[in-house]
Amino acid sequence: MNNNNDDRKEEEQKEDKAPFDEDYEHLLLRREQRGDGAASSSDEDEKQKRNDDGDISSDEERSSEDDDDDEDTEEDDNVNDALRRKKKVSKVRRRKDKENNVSLTSTPTPRRRGAEDTTTTTTTNNNSNNEKKIISNNTNKNDLEEEEQDEGDDPYELTKFVVCGNLFEVKKKYVPIKPIGKGAYGIVCSAKDEKQNTKVAIKKITNAFENVVDAKRTLREIKLLRHLRHENVVPITDCMLPSKEEEYNFNDVYVMYELMDTDLHQIIRSDQPLTDDHCQYFIYQLLRGLKYIHSADVLHRDLKPSNLLLNANCDLKICDFGLARTNTQDKNRDFMTEYVVTRWYRAPELLLSCAEYTVAIDVWSCGCILAELLGRKPLFPGKDYVHQLNLITKVIGTPDEQDLYFVTSDKARRYLRQLPYSKPMDFKRLYPEANPLACDLIEKMLIFNPEKRINVEECLKHPYLASLHDTNDEPVANAPFTFAFEQHNGGEMSEETVRRLIFQELKQLDEEINFPLLRNTHADALEERLQTMRV
Known part of the structure; x- marks a missing residue:
């Protein structure tokens, strides 16, 4: 296991718990007074940004980030200082990327159940002399x-x-x-x-x-x-x-x-070439695992590249189930609305504080991950809730009134209605070198209305994954998982x-x-x- 995603802090949970409350309206007011399209990052936002860069920081990286925190306390009016900080962070990241680089097999070979695995042995032998590249050790x-x-x-x-x-x-x-x-x-x-x-x-x-x-x-x-x-x-x-x-x-x-050797976050931000075969195989394995998880009546709720572990032979495994929840109909509001999903991968229904949500939130995260594989950068790197929603609507278009039925917050509805109209972007133009079928799959995953969003089984049947899809090799859970232990004494333990x-x-x-x-x-x-x- 390369990285355990142990990066959440109480401050971030507090920030993300109830976006459309009185404090959030103050944020909107400040943005209007500033007249810009994105609020400046608060300390929590900077922490979120750093957390999104990796699951677990080594001592050297943590030290470098502490230095950056000291610099960030200065006034941001000086553009040169801001640029210097940006260059310093980029330099640290480039150094870390080089140290954590893992060479993937040039053409991933899907393994079917029961097939003998010779790829792993070969890959391990080839990389035995480069073990320092496989696991970060600074x-x-x-x-x-x-x-x-x-x-x-x-x-x-x-x-x-x-x-x-x-x-x-x-x-x-x-x-x-x-x-x-x-x-x-x-x-x-x-x-x-x-x-x-x-x-x-x-x-x-x-x-x-x-x-x-x-x-x-x-x-x-x-x-x-x-x-x-x-x-x-x-x-x-x-x-x-x-x-x-x-x-x-x-x-x-x-x-x-x-x-495991590494995680998808490290691969995406490295110089490792990623072919369409890589992208297909990664997203297929993610959806294959997610089909099994959802069949156990479980929502992962924190899917992102750093929670997808990889081996050099391109095998992928989902990790970090600390925020997972049930998908049963008997939903408790407090049970469903605690902190979920790193902001950049959150579905609109989470950003809009909806009391109930479904497995569709995981599908949205998968769409963001596939887009990040194609573009080698996050699709929606929002600095706060407002910025996140703005980025989403600029890419997938402003939602129609009929698609706002699931938004239960009056404040959220008012905010969405006052957004300027945006047409959906063409993902084929956004990623001109990508497989058009991959763009089509992303478009179906990133639908504002969760009921219109494609589900996992439909994703697996999509033409983009036709060469990998095999219903007989995509097992489901034998029995649903129960979170009854969470309800002990009214949820208090x-x-x-x-x-x-x-x-x-x-x-x-x-x-x-x-x-x-x-x-x-x-x-x-x-x-x-x-x-x-x-x-």
């Missing part, structure tokens, strides 16, 4: 220090090592390789599983219960990834089960994921409750993976998980 050699351990055969014997100043205590079979990154919600390093001869990403969530909202996100992802088992969903391969004595007082959570639920999940996960014979009901689940992990 830290000092002291950032990864292994301590001496006693010999022993106990499978639960621990080893200790330090990653970026943080102590890791995991099973001895894991030998650390290098740090991957450090974010607000965790520290990640790559490691080798010497018993399985595989590589994993170990994520440590320090003080996991310090914030109950964050702890619920951890619980949600673990539960979901135990339920969702699909080739295009990143699997949990192992975990650290706290001892019985620590059941009611453990503070750190360790989860092991399949290690104490720290003790979340800790107990996470312990139960880790215990079941540990039994499924490490002791399948003790629980026959999980034998099939283990086999499916191993099949997904096999190379």
Whole structure:
């Protein structure tokens, strides 16, 4: 797993919770007084922008960004200063892009179920000497220090090592390789599983219960990834089960994921050539995984390039399910309207504070991602809600009155009605070198009215994906996932409750993976998980 998208802050959640309230009207008023088309970025906007640039920043990148924050406190009246800041950020990004570059196979080869995978082995061998390019590691050699351990055969014997100043205590079979990154919600390093001869990403969530909202996100992802088992969903391969004595007082959570080479965000902003075959294969795998997720009655709600992990052979897996929600009809407003989707990939119904929404929000995000693949830059890089809506309407056109039925906020309706009329842009003109069929698919994905938006199964049947589409190789979930645990005590959970639920999940996960014979009901689940992990 290359990057875990641990980039949300409480400030951003607060900013994005209710756009069409009194404070938002003040923002509109300021924009009118300024007379410009886009509000200047606030501190939260700058933070959003930096977060969108990558899931987890290394120490060097975080330091560079801190320097930029200091500069941003100066007055922006001086154009030369602004240009210097822009050049500095661009220079840092270019350096990071070069360091994180991964060479994809020139022609992706789709793999069908049951087919022997020789591509991965070949790719791994070809890139074994370039491992530094595969995983970002901009830290000092002291950032990864292994301590001496006693010999022993106990499978639960621990080893200790330090990653970026943080102590890791995991099973001895894991030998650390290098740090991957450090974010607000965790520290990640790559490691080798010497018993399985595989590589994993170990994520440590320090003080996991310090914030109950964050702890619920951890619980949600673990539960979901135990339920969702699909080739295009990143699997949990192992975990650290706290001892019985620590059941009611453990503070750190360790989860092991399949290690991937990079993510789509890094590829898009690199110099890596992307052919139409690449774009087709990436969007097909995304939609294939999304079909499975939606069939489990789950909305991902945070699809973006940095949450799509890649290997050098172009295999794609969806990650970060911490914001996922159910798609059942019994919707609770508070349950459905907390912070969702990074702004640039948000559907209009989210920007307009609609109380209810459907799987169509994920399809919108997919359309934005496909457009970003074609143009190598975000399609709607909005600085705030107003700017975001302006960018959307300038590209897809001003919505008709009949397409505003789903907008329940009077303030939002008034704002949309006062927008100047815009005709829809021709995506073939916007991306003249792209496959016209790709442009047609984007146009059908980016429809303002969610009921008129194409769904995932229709996307898979679109002519653009005809060479890849195979209904028999696009499985659905065996059973829907339930978020009943979220409704405990009216949706409120104490720290003790979340800790107990996470312990139960880790215990079941540990039994499924490490002791399948003790629980026959999980034998099939283990086999499916191993099949997904096999190379």
